[in-house]
Amino acid sequence: xxxxxxxxxxxxxxxxxxxxxxxxxxxPDIATVVFLAAAGDKPILVEGPAGVGKTELAKAMxxxxxxxxxxxxxxxxxxxAKALYEWEYAKQxxxxxxxxxxxxxxxxxADSLADAVDLIAAQADVFFSDRFLLPRPLLQAILSPTPxxxxxxxxxxxxPEFEAFLLELLSxxxxxxxxxxxxxxxxxxxxVLTSNAFRDLSDALKRRCxxxxxxxxxADVEREIVRRQVPGLSEALARQMTSAMxxxxxxxxxxxxxIAETLDWARALINLQIESLSPEAVLATLSVICKYREDxxxxxxxxxxxxxx
Amino acid sequence: xxxxxxxxxxxxxxxxxxxxxxEVMDCLNHLSLVDVLDEGQFATVLRSSFAKSYPERLxxxxxxxxxxxxxxxxxxxxxxxxxxxxxxxxxxxxDAEPERAELGPIADFLVARPExxxxxxxxxxxxxxxxxxxxxxxxxxxxxxxxxxxxxxALDRVSPLLKAFLEENxxxxxxxxxxxxxxxxxxxxxxxxxxxxxVDQPLGRGPVxxxxxxxxxxxxxxxxxxxxxxxxxxxxxxxxxxTLVRKLRDSASRRFAARxxxxxxxxxxxxxxxxxxxxxxxxxxxxxxxxxxxxxALCDVSSSVWSYARFTLTMLYALQDCFGRVRSFVFVDEPxxxxxxxxxxxxxQALQLVLKSxxxxxxxxTDYGRMLRLFESRHMDAVxxxxxxxxxxxxxxxYRDPAPTVLAEIRSHARRVLWLNPxxxxxxxxxxxxxxxxxxxxxxxxxxxxxxxxxxFFHELVL
Ligand SMILES: Nc1ncnc2c1ncn2[C@@H]1O[C@H](COP(=O)(O)OP(=O)(O)OP(=O)(O)O)[C@@H](O)[C@H]1O
Ligand SMILES: [Mg+2]
Numbered sequence: 001x002x003x004x005x006x007x008x009x010x011x012x013x014x015x016x017x018x019x020x021x022x023x024x025x026x027x028p029d030i031a032t033v034v035f036l037a038a039a040g041d042k043p044i045l046v047e048g049p050a051g052v053g054k055t056e057l058a059k060a061m062x063x064x065x066x067x068x069x070x071x072x073x074x075x076x077x078x079x080x081a082k083a084l085y086e087w088e089y090a091k092q093x094x095x096x097x098x099x100x101x102x103x104x105x106x107x108x109x110a111d112s113l114a115d116a117v118d119l120i121a122a123q124a125d126v127f128f129s130d131r132f133l134l135p136r137p138l139l140q141a142i143l144s145p146t147p148x149x150x151x152x153x154x155x156x157x158x159x160p161e162f163e164a165f166l167l168e169l170l171s172x173x174x175x176x177x178x179x180x181x182x183x184x185x186x187x188x189x190x191x192v193l194t195s196n197a198f199r200d201l202s203d204a205l206k207r208r209c210x211x212x213x214x215x216x217x218x219a220d221v222e223r224e225i226v227r228r229q230v231p232g233l234s235e236a237l238a239r240q241m242t243s244a245m246x247x248x249x250x251x252x253x254x255x256x257x258x259i260a261e262t263l264d265w266a267r268a269l270i271n272l273q274i275e276s277l278s279p280e281a282v283l284a285t286l287s288v289i290c291k292y293r294e295d296x297x298x299x300x301x302x303x304x305x306x307x308x309x
Numbered sequence: 310x311x312x313x314x315x316x317x318x319x320x321x322x323x324x325x326x327x328x329x330x331x332e333v334m335d336c337l338n339h340l341s342l343v344d345v346l347d348e349g350q351f352a353t354v355l356r357s358s359f360a361k362s363y364p365e366r367l368x369x370x371x372x373x374x375x376x377x378x379x380x381x382x383x384x385x386x387x388x389x390x391x392x393x394x395x396x397x398x399x400x401x402x403x404d405a406e407p408e409r410a411e412l413g414p415i416a417d418f419l420v421a422r423p424e425x426x427x428x429x430x431x432x433x434x435x436x437x438x439x440x441x442x443x444x445x446x447x448x449x450x451x452x453x454x455x456x457x458x459x460x461x462x463a464l465d466r467v468s469p470l471l472k473a474f475l476e477e478n479x480x481x482x483x484x485x486x487x488x489x490x491x492x493x494x495x496x497x498x499x500x501x502x503x504x505x506x507x508v509d510q511p512l513g514r515g516p517v518x519x520x521x522x523x524x525x526x527x528x529x530x531x532x533x534x535x536x537x538x539x540x541x542x543x544x545x546x547x548x549x550x551x552t553l554v555r556k557l558r559d560s561a562s563r564r565f566a567a568r569x570x571x572x573x574x575x576x577x578x579x580x581x582x583x584x585x586x587x588x589x590x591x592x593x594x595x596x597x598x599x600x601x602x603x604x605x606a607l608c609d610v611s612s613s614v615w616s617y618a619r620f621t622l623t624m625l626y627a628l629q630d631c632f633g634r635v636r637s638f639v640f641v642d643e644p645x646x647x648x649x650x651x652x653x654x655x656x657x658q659a660l661q662l663v664l665k666s667x668x669x670x671x672x673x674x675t676d677y678g679r680m681l682r683l684f685e686s687r688h689m690d691a692v693x694x695x696x697x698x699x700x701x702x703x704x705x706x707x708y709r710d711p712a713p714t715v716l717a718e719i720r721s722h723a724r725r726v727l728w729l730n731p732x733x734x735x736x737x738x739x740x741x742x743x744x745x746x747x748x749x750x751x752x753x754x755x756x757x758x759x760x761x762x763x764x765x766f767f768h769e770l771v772l
Pocket of ligand 1 (some may be wrong): 025027049050051052053055198225229246259
């Protein structure tokens with residue numbers, strides 16, 4: 001790591017302020033990791049249950065810093081053509097057609113066979129040039145002249161081969177395109193990888209990254225998130241519903257509600273003009289919180305406990 | 310501070326976390342960038358550098374608290390006259406019963422040098438292969454418990470030895486200091502005990518949560534535990550499973566059909582076309598080897614799961630029927646491949662064949678450790694990075710060595726290791742169940758007692 005002016009953020013607090021300016025409610029833990037990753041050009045590997053704001057973190061980094069967000073969604077079978085670059089075949093075909101139709105004009109100036117061959121070869125060079133290159137997210141991130149945040153979402157869904165390829169890319173931020181040569185990133189992008197621990201990632205990749213685990217938020221953090229994202233919710237109701245949410249998450253549920261559910265719930269309560277959380281109010285909005293029937297049943301059994309009566 | 314961090318790294322490594330030198334260097338660099346007097350930041354730097362997954366993070370937090378809080382205070386060498394006496398006590402503990410090897414690490418631990426003790430208890434839950442094999446050779450069903458017991462006994466010796474030490478030194482050490490020393494050592498002793506008992510407790514399932522929502526289509530039948538079914542319900546259940554399999558197979562084959570044809574490879578086609586003046590005469594296709602889930606299932610058919618064996622085997626049969634490339638093994642204390650039975654016969658007949666197979670050692674008592682070791686030595690070539698290993702069983706291994714390192718080894722070769730347990734989770738940590746040992750080693754562990762749970766599992770496997 002080079003000493004000298006720090007990249008992207010001044011210090012941990014600056015990172016926090018930047019994220020908050022993008023509407024992201026940030027724990028000290030998150031701010032510290034984001035700051036360190038930016039300062040040391042390290043990717044962040046974010047893990048945590050669904051809907052706790054993993055993806056949102058990358059978005060907030062981009063918004064807060066005013067950088068472009070480039071997103072690569074991983075899935076089984078994702079390959080380099082989809083992630084790095086492809087050639088624009090349709091355009092290439094058109095171009096080829098054109099060359100063929102105009103080949104006589106083109107060769108009009110040629111004095112010898114050798115000249116003619118050179119002229120044709122020059123046309124063929126254009127064939128595999130930037131003009132017909134279609135950059136996919138990873139190459140976009142490398143070629144971007146301005147700083148970017150690269151979000152590699154759900155990297156655990158990709159195949160091990162792709163992970164190995166990604167690791168290589170993350171260590172030197174350059175790619176070699178056989179027809180064009182090597183392209184190197186102007187500035188190292190801020191990289192955020194997210195994972196749901198669907199499968200283990202390789203040790204090599206984990207070593208390369210700073211690890212950040214985002215858990216369900218503490219009630220007061222969640223209250224802050226709700227307050228920001230759902231204007232018009234009273235402070236008292238926000239307090240009641242976030243602590244009710246914390247208690248619901250402690251039940252043995254099949255799927256614990258995430259922040260997204262809390263936000264939906266807040267909106268539902270406002271729409272129903274509910275001002276204070278009662279067992280009846282929870283019952284009326286239960287379908288927003290629980291997606292499984294068994295889960296609803298569990299909450300229904302303990303309504304008083306949930307609203308803390 | 311660097312020295313302190315390095316010492317902490319020793320402790321973390323002793324406790325079984327893999328920390329590379331690069332990570333240590335990164336960590337020290339990062340510390341220079343933050344406010345180390347802010348403990349939140351300090352801890353985050355260490356955590357994000359050393360703990361790289363959810364289970365590791367839980368372990369890390371325990372160690373961090375132990376190292377920087379529980380053991381830091383009061384016996385700091387520079388701080389108090391206590392430190393001198395602590396050293397004398399340590400010596401006394403070691404000298405008192407030299408034949409008790411565990412007392413050394415324990416004594417070190419009590420005076421804030423935790424590495425040896427951490428290593429000791431970490432090795433208990435991950436026995437060296439040699440050690441494990443030895444336990445097996447002597448047929449000691451207790452090999453998993455034996456070493457732990459001797460640590461516990463050594464811990465029990467500390468109290469009387471401490472008393473004796475204080476008694477002996479009652480004239481050399483003032484009353485207040487004696488009291489303080491006794492309190493502190495007792496506090497740490499209970500920490501040491503807690504660590505021993507806690508260390509192989511489940512680290513939690515981590516962030517894995519069921520993804521696909523499966524509608525509750527099977528009604529009451531779907532929620533009835535397999536073990537409680539009446540004969541009539543059993544027949545209905547078999548039919549229902551067959552239907553389930555058919556549906557899943559359809560959706561799986563639809564999904565793969567498009568890929569099987571191969572996608573047109575425009576790039577290849579164009580390259581070929583350049584040779585023919587741009588007229589694409591030869592069409593090229595890309596036949597990416599399609600990735601079908603490769604599954605290897607290991608199914609317990611011992612007496613403790615006899616009441617579910619019918620269903621676990623039906624499950625296994627269904628698996629193989631549903632997903633193209635499945636290899637099925639059953640075991641009591643030895644894995645036996647039954648793939649061919651399932652391939653060649655319809656379900657009822659296949660079950661009969663398996664349950665009567667002379668190769669399967671039904672009379673033996675269940676031994677997961679032996680099964681895993683035999684599997685490793687005989688069938689490991691069946692596991693590669695594309696293989697999902699599914700173990701179906703209750704993890705009850707008659708107090709024998711559970712061989713967790715072997716399971717870890719299998720996992721490191723596989724894509725994922727999933728465990729389906731026919732018992733409900735409150736029972737996993739009782740009696741001879743080794744689920745607490747196995748759980749942290751699997752990508753996912755889930756109860757599978759009824760049709761709904763089974764259907765949900767299959768569904769996610771296909772998706
Ligand atoms: N700290 C936060 N501040 C503000 N909004 C947040 C925060 N955390 C989460 N949210 C909100 O919660 C919702 C879910 O977040 P997000 O989609 O990022 O979750 P995720 O962890 O990526 O989930 P998944 O694992 O399902 O992809 C978003 O609408 C986001 O706006
Ligand atoms: Mg997401």
